Amino acid sequence: MSKKLSIRDIGKELGISITTVSFILNGKAREKRISEALTEKVLKFVEEVNFKPNMMAQGLRTGKSKIICLMVEDISNNLLFAQVARLIEEEAHSKGYRIIYCSTDNKTEKAIELIRLFRDRSIDGYIITPPEGIENEIQSLINEEIPVVLIDRNLPKLKCNYVGIENLNSTSQAINHLISNGFKNIAFVTINSDQTQMADRLAGYEKAIADSGIKSFVKKLNFYYTPENNVSEIASFLSTNKEIDAVFFSTNYIGVWGLQAIKSLKLNIPADIAVVSFDDQDLFKFYSPSITVVAQPVPELSTHIIRLMLNALQEKDTDIHEIILPAQLIIRESSTKTVY
Amino acid sequence: MSKKLSIRDIGKELGISITTVSFILNGKAREKRISEALTEKVLKFVEEVNFKPNMMAQGLRTGKSKIICLMVEDISNNLLFAQVARLIEEEAHSKGYRIIYCSTDNKTEKAIELIRLFRDRSIDGYIITPPEGIENEIQSLINEEIPVVLIDRNLPKLKCNYVGIENLNSTSQAINHLISNGFKNIAFVTINSDQTQMADRLAGYEKAIADSGIKSFVKKLNFYYTPENNVSEIASFLSTNKEIDAVFFSTNYIGVWGLQAIKSLKLNIPADIAVVSFDDQDLFKFYSPSITVVAQPVPELSTHIIRLMLNALQEKDTDIHEIILPAQLIIRESSTKTVY
DNA sequence: TTGAAAGCGCTAACAC
DNA sequence: GTGTTAGCGCTTTCAA
Numbered sequence: 001m002s003k004k005l006s007i008r009d010i011g012k013e014l015g016i017s018i019t020t021v022s023f024i025l026n027g028k029a030r031e032k033r034i035s036e037a038l039t040e041k042v043l044k045f046v047e048e049v050n051f052k053p054n055m056m057a058q059g060l061r062t063g064k065s066k067i068i069c070l071m072v073e074d075i076s077n078n079l080l081f082a083q084v085a086r087l088i089e090e091e092a093h094s095k096g097y098r099i100i101y102c103s104t105d106n107k108t109e110k111a112i113e114l115i116r117l118f119r120d121r122s123i124d125g126y127i128i129t130p131p132e133g134i135e136n137e138i139q140s141l142i143n144e145e146i147p148v149v150l151i152d153r154n155l156p157k158l159k160c161n162y163v164g165i166e167n168l169n170s171t172s173q174a175i176n177h178l179i180s181n182g183f184k185n186i187a188f189v190t191i192n193s194d195q196t197q198m199a200d201r202l203a204g205y206e207k208a209i210a211d212s213g214i215k216s217f218v219k220k221l222n223f224y225y226t227p228e229n230n231v232s233e234i235a236s237f238l239s240t241n242k243e244i245d246a247v248f249f250s251t252n253y254i255g256v257w258g259l260q261a262i263k264s265l266k267l268n269i270p271a272d273i274a275v276v277s278f279d280d281q282d283l284f285k286f287y288s289p290s291i292t293v294v295a296q297p298v299p300e301l302s303t304h305i306i307r308l309m310l311n312a313l314q315e316k317d318t319d320i321h322e323i324i325l326p327a328q329l330i331i332r333e334s335s336t337k338t339v340y
Numbered sequence: 341m342s343k344k345l346s347i348r349d350i351g352k353e354l355g356i357s358i359t360t361v362s363f364i365l366n367g368k369a370r371e372k373r374i375s376e377a378l379t380e381k382v383l384k385f386v387e388e389v390n391f392k393p394n395m396m397a398q399g400l401r402t403g404k405s406k407i408i409c410l411m412v413e414d415i416s417n418n419l420l421f422a423q424v425a426r427l428i429e430e431e432a433h434s435k436g437y438r439i440i441y442c443s444t445d446n447k448t449e450k451a452i453e454l455i456r457l458f459r460d461r462s463i464d465g466y467i468i469t470p471p472e473g474i475e476n477e478i479q480s481l482i483n484e485e486i487p488v489v490l491i492d493r494n495l496p497k498l499k500c501n502y503v504g505i506e507n508l509n510s511t512s513q514a515i516n517h518l519i520s521n522g523f524k525n526i527a528f529v530t531i532n533s534d535q536t537q538m539a540d541r542l543a544g545y546e547k548a549i550a551d552s553g554i555k556s557f558v559k560k561l562n563f564y565y566t567p568e569n570n571v572s573e574i575a576s577f578l579s580t581n582k583e584i585d586a587v588f589f590s591t592n593y594i595g596v597w598g599l600q601a602i603k604s605l606k607l608n609i610p611a612d613i614a615v616v617s618f619d620d621q622d623l624f625k626f627y628s629p630s631i632t633v634v635a636q637p638v639p640e641l642s643t644h645i646i647r648l649m650l651n652a653l654q655e656k657d658t659d660i661h662e663i664i665l666p667a668q669l670i671i672r673e674s675s676t677k678t679v680y
Numbered sequence: 681t682t683g684a685a686a687g688c689g690c691t692a693a694c695a696c
Numbered sequence: 697g698t699g700t701t702a703g704c705g706c707t708t709t710c711a712a
Binding site (some may be wrong): 004045052054055056057060067073075076077079082085086087089093098099100101114117120121122123132159182213256259260263281282283287288318 | 362390392395396397399400405407414415416417419422423425426429433439440441442454457458460461462463561562589596600601603621623626627628668
Binding site (some may be wrong): 344346348358359362363366368393394396397398399401402616669 | 688689690691692
């Protein structure tokens with residue numbers, strides 16, 4: 001390992017000026033009308049000695065860090081976020097960007113704190129699953145022309161890039177699936193949150209319920225309760241509303257709690273109670289019976305997320321985009337009346 | 341949002357020199373015998389105007405980026421890694437470090453490529469789940485005195501920080517649990533890999549088997565096969581060795597494949613075949629029957645990982661440490677002879 | 681077409 | 697105790 005090369009060394013070595021090297025390295029050879037031959041020679045040499053420009057010097061000079069911040073609810077909860085993380089990294093690296101991550105725990109103050117921690121620390125762009133109430137922080141990022149892509153849930157008051165799914169329609173579709181399978185008393189278990197994805201899923205439920213004129217059963221849980229607490233909340237909700245014959249869980253973690261609650265009540269799925277959950281995962285696939293889900297198109301979401309971000313960063317596309325993809329109802333054993 | 345402050349502005353504003361400000365900001369006030377009063381005043385002002393030093397200027401000057409790279413097999417596979425990611429971020433942030441991540445897919449060339457991509461790009465330290473064959477790259481990081489912490493599996497040829505669990509003992513213990521529950525033909529399904537954690541788990545199995553003088557059944561899968569392929573590999577292994585009455589899966593994802601295989605063979609757990617898997621996750625907790633697992637102490641592992649890294653970075657501790665924590669056998673329904 | 685030089689914001693050796 | 701100043705490696709304006 002020789003000592004670190006600098007652009008100055010390259011110039012010296014090749015007997016040309018540092019400027020020329022810089023121009024060539026930054027793809028401005030043509031623009032600056034530097035000779036093909038010289039360009040070639042420099043590029044070859046740079047390759048040979050494996051020279052990599054110092055990012056911090058570049059950053060100091062240009063004000064760009066080539067770092068994107070991925071701020072999610074919890075990278076270890078909700079597999080969705082880890083999957084997105086996985087899928088965007090490669091594309092980012094290939095464009096010379098690195099990704100730092102942080103988790104907000106869905107807490108407004110924590111998110112604000114994190115944005116404060118990272119802003120003025122040269123983060124070029126933010127991909128965020130916003131908790132409620134951080135509109136001001138986001139707006140101030142936007143004001144400074146720092147690209148922001150919101151994911152999973154939107155902040156309607158803001159004019160900001162957003163990538164998400166059709167929460168309302170896909171929930172309606174799932175409820176209608178239950179209705180058309182003969183279920184009459186369909187409950188909706190969600191968390192008490194005004195986040196758009198949750199509101200839309202609830203609206204989708206209410207629309208399907210209203211359209212078919214059946215009774216509505218809604219249970220809202222507290223996100224910050226312990227899982228155990230929420231499991232028993234669900235259990236007592238189901239046991240005080242014994243007419244419920246089907247239940248929709250509005251996120252994957254609520255689905256997991258719900259399965260526990262149903263197990264604790266010794267109810268059979270789907271004979272006693274049908275089940276549909278949002279978000280697919282192994283547990284739902286391999287549960288007995290397997291669980292019907294509304295699955296998010298994670299690869300497509302990720303592609304749009306990183307593309308939007310990179311385009312904004314490279315100023316190829318400074319418009320604001322809202323990208324809304326369809327979700328997929330995957331029908332499994334848990335949602336059809338058994339004909340054993 | 342006013343324009344960005346610089347340390348120079350602070351000095352000017354307060355009528356003192358930039359050096360003094362720098363010293364105070366870097367906690368060298370005492371060392372440089374700067375008056376309490378002035379120190380106080382500067383700190384207060386800095387707080388007031390919410391001044392944050394420009395990290396890239398600092399980085400350029402000091403050669404440190406305050407960035408740690410977390411290089412895992414796949415941040416979205418194996419929940420273990422996402423959990424570690426989650427648990428180390430807060431501690432890192434509190435010490436002024438940011439974490440970038442990348443996934444190797446357990447491929448040697450990809451890992452080498454990533455290290456090449458990031459080295460010379462001022463990453464202060466690396467936390468790595470090393471694929472086989474990257475000893476040279478790691479060694480060259482160590483040679484440059486860049487702190488490295490290996491996790492999950494070790495590279496025995498290297499003198500390097502490592503945080504992992506007692507793979508051998510915990511596997512033996514799990515096998516002995518099966519033996520003492522009366523199972524006679526216990527299989528071990530793993531991937532074909534020389535990684536230490538896999539080798540140790542196999543050794544633990546072989547030790548327990550040898551100790552009790554029973555027959556050994558080992559199936560090695562190919563990591564790079566499709567999941568479907570491996571599911572049917574397991575199924576055909578189990579159906580050509582019908583005497584097998586218990587099976588140990590050496591990782592969580594093999595466990596998931598194994599459950600599918602067992603389901604496809606319509607075998608009952610544990611009546612026809614008992615099951616134990618490495619690594620706990622929701623699926624195992626809530627499966628019917630629930631699955632006995634060897635669980636890794638993720639929070640403790642994470643604490644050690646980030647502590648080791650931060651101590652090395654801050655040069656509080658430049659020794660090499662190998663930290664090996666016990667794993668926990670969590671006995672559930674899948675591993676005891678049923679007495680229905 | 682190419683080169684010289686200013687300066688991004690910071691640290692730290694050195695001077696006073 | 698505090699100030700002056702020389703760079704860290706790069707980009708980019710301006711001059712040649």
